[in-house]
Amino acid sequence: MKYITTIDEQEFVVEILDEEHIIVNGETCSVNFESISGESVFSLLIDGKSYEAYVYEGDFGWEVLLQGSLYPATVVDEREHRLRSTFGSSPAQGGEFYLKAPMPGLVVDVPVDEGDEVNEGDVLLILESMKMQNELKSPRAGKIVRMRVKVGDNVERRQTLLSVV
Amino acid sequence: MFNKVLIANRGEIAVRVLRACRELGLETVAVYSEADRQALHVRYADEAYLLGPAPSRDSYLRGDKIVEIAKKTGAGAIHPGYGFLAERADFAQAVIDEDIAFIGPKPSSIAAMGDKGVARATVRSAGIPVVPGTEAEGSLRDDELLAVAPEIGFPLLIKATAGGGGKGMREVRDLEEMPLLLTSARREAEAAFGDGNVYLEKLVEGARHIEFQILADTHGNVIHLGERECSLQRRHQKLLEESPSPFVDEALRQQMGEVAVRAAQSVEYVNAGTIEFLVDGEKNFYFLEMNTRLQVEHPITEAVTGVDIVKEQIRVARGRTLKHTQADIQMKGWAIECRVNAEDPYNGFMPSTGYISNILLPTGPGVRVDTGVYPGFEISPYYDSLISKLIVFGETRAEVILRMRRALEEYKIVGVRTNIPFHQNMMDSHRFMGGQFDTQFVEKRFSMERADHGRASSPHIAAIMATLVAHQQTQRSAHVIQRNERDTSNWKWMGRWERIHR
Incomplete structure (x- = not known):
């Protein structure tokens, strides 16, 4: 092989x-x-x-x-x-980006709304875990669609929080 | 005189205190949350009692329950460790009110030093230099802080009045971004300490963070155990400490040590404490704050002075005199501590949770590991991310850096991502080796790119290993899919396959 x-x-x-x-x-x-x-x-x-x-x-x-x-x-x-x-290279670059929780935690802030245009590096959500507030950022520019969580929600690891298209 | 101690903490520090008690022949009582039933401190203690659900405010911050348990079990003393209730004057008072010894300072000293504003005013009146800030002005509202900020000057820091460990701390570059940062700092402080009050302090740029360990007994003796260099921080969380500091010479050590002792005396301090200083490039030093508790990084001082700080704490709480005078204290050799956190340095130091499936600890000459976890233990999101502390000591700084490199390479933790690769990169950094760093170094000038440190690169070995693992996986799934070709079940077959390939 x-x-x-x-x-x-x-x-x-x-x-x-x-x-x-x-x-x-x-x-x-x-x-x-x-x-x-x-x-x-x-x-x-x-x-x-x-x-x-x-x-x-x-x-x-x-x-x-x-x-x-x-x-x-x-x-x-x-x-x-x-x-x-x-x-050509296989994984398509476009499509929907699903922001997933990298660890379990508490959603303390969501500075974006559905329909917002965001740039690469913009903070999408703040997740509190291990007594630290962690900023989850957008890996690319796009538009926020499907907000699946709100402030105060407890989320599990790998749970989808929102999507960027 | 007590012979049973309740340890009001969890994790590695609870284990550290348990060990000191055991060596002194004292009985131990552990307390735990629902998330910590299987934690090491519960397993090591003579007795253990449940406090409540996992969140700190329902468990390790329940001072009332802790005092109840101490009374019920006949514990004559409570050791608070660090964090949680360690710097809460009301808790210390509640303990003493029940005729239980608090292994720490008097409530009045905690109150004086614990409120950073009062602390700074107190030491300033004792003639000790402090960094400009809203000291001694009490708890100000946001509009008052915004009004006073330009007088202090930017950049400045928002710090939690009840704070420590970087919680509720924010760096502010200009007035415009300040309101939002105030909100988030207060929110974080409220969550961590149950107190959302903050104050402002000028940010001294290019500064080093150097602290002095203090020991004081109830007979008026106060000594210092030399300094710890704590400049390597990220988001104001210390990552790596060393003792002595490559920046401090004997003259500066004596001068700062005397000031540290005076600062402790200004609040009639008793037990172990730490005076933190900021030191600028010209070796001017400013009092930053006093931590009225045992520090995370105390083991490096133990390594270079030979003093067991936790045992001294217990000795002082029993009303005895310090074992050593200032003249007895000699710093010998060098020690470095790396804090091993469940954080992924390749992903913005994002916390990593999960089950630890395996651990291989570094051992051998000059290595000490203080840990609260073991294989099978779950790293939960409820508490901070510190897994363990790797402390290495030897004759010279160079020897200790080389020893730390080999210990870090030996240390294997499987199941969660850790910041061990960060420490490995730091040990290879020329600026670290040369002692050329300040409190901004990690965030502003340090990178995880291996090329920056001229370290050996072995992509072909990495490529071979990735390929072999990928190949194994392909082979395995190919076999599992061809189910009908075997008469035994897949599970039985998997077991055989794994035995063969072990």
Whole structure:
């Protein structure tokens, strides 16, 4: 199985030969890869060198936290990669943005109303959690549609609060 | 003389106090909220009693219930920890009224220092320099604050009168933005302390935040245990502290230490307390406030002085004299504390909640971890985000920075995102290594970009690991989908698959 993995616009072609051998950008390496007690911490032995990192599945791909640095990575297999290069990059940029609660908390302020035009970086909502007031900002310009919460509401993690189109 | 202590707190500090009590052979009583039934302090204490629902005002702020429990259990003393009721004079008074010892200062000192306005007026009359502000003017209304603000000058700070820890604090650049900031500061102060009063203070730019640990007994002895450098803050929350400060020489230490002792004496202070100063580039220092309680960052002072501050607190509360005189106190070596918070430094330090599924603690020479959590514990949204404190000590600052780097790399917490990568970046920062920073450093001049610190980058290793995890996941889901090809159930099969791949 061959994968194309991209980090910081740098492409790595990783072919998995068997449980213990991979080819990275044309170079064969012997690997031993284990999850530490079934968790998101992984140990990699590669040609004798030992590494440990967190690997998380994020909203837009993978995130690898290695030696104090975060590497956002996208991993696609050969077939998908061919499709993407034929039809252009896949996830559409437009569409509706759903603002989701990053943690459970209390809505203390909603400075925008349905129908408001907002710019990138504008504060959409203030969520109090862990005794801190956290400003949730718009990732892009657009118009507020579907306000689903009001001041005083308690919300759960990942609950959709409002949408921007 | 008491031999049973109630600890009116939760988290790592409740555990810290429990440990001191246990070492002194004192019995311990824990109190807890519905969210904390499984917390470490409940498990470690000799006795534990429920206070109420998770929100602080229904549990850890219920002073009446806490005093009731102390009476019922025969606890002869209450240790308030930090936060919650630690700086509430009315609570300390209620404790004393029941003939229970309050392990902290007298209610009158808490009141004098706890109201920041009165505190500043008191120390100023003792000849101690303070930062210009609306000190000693009592609680002003918004229109009064707006009127006086231009006299103090911008930028300035709105601070909660009952405050601490950056709650209810706002930085104001001009008069125009001030009304909104006043509203939000009051709201946050009201939620955190049950007191929405605020005051104004000039913002000293390029300043360092340096504080002195004080110990005082009931026999009139007051000593200081040297300074702590606390300039590395974000939203006025300390993130990392060290002792000694790379900025303070012996002459300045003596001078500031004497002033700190005098400030404590000006309110007839007893027990452990901390005098916070702002120090500008010319080494002029101003009294900022006094924290009339044990500080979060007390362990770094313990590491360089060898004094167990919590045990000293208990000793003082038992009416004994301090174990040490000023001449006994020598600062030896260096110590750094990193506050490990459930906050994601890659996402605007947004709090992260959830179940901690696994923890690997750093250990080895010169490492201390004060923590209140363990695998299986849930980080809830009700309390602050501090998970643990990683304290590292050694002979020199350079050795301690290198030791902290290795300890941070060892420390693994699975289940919630933490700010450990922030600390790792800080340890690599040339400005931090050179001791070149002020209170604005984290917010204005520090970035999480690895290139800024010239640190080694290993994208190919990250790429390999991401690919292998993605591959495992694809393989696993492919197998689960092909259900009809196996006669055993998917769950049984999953178990086998995991055993094989463990």
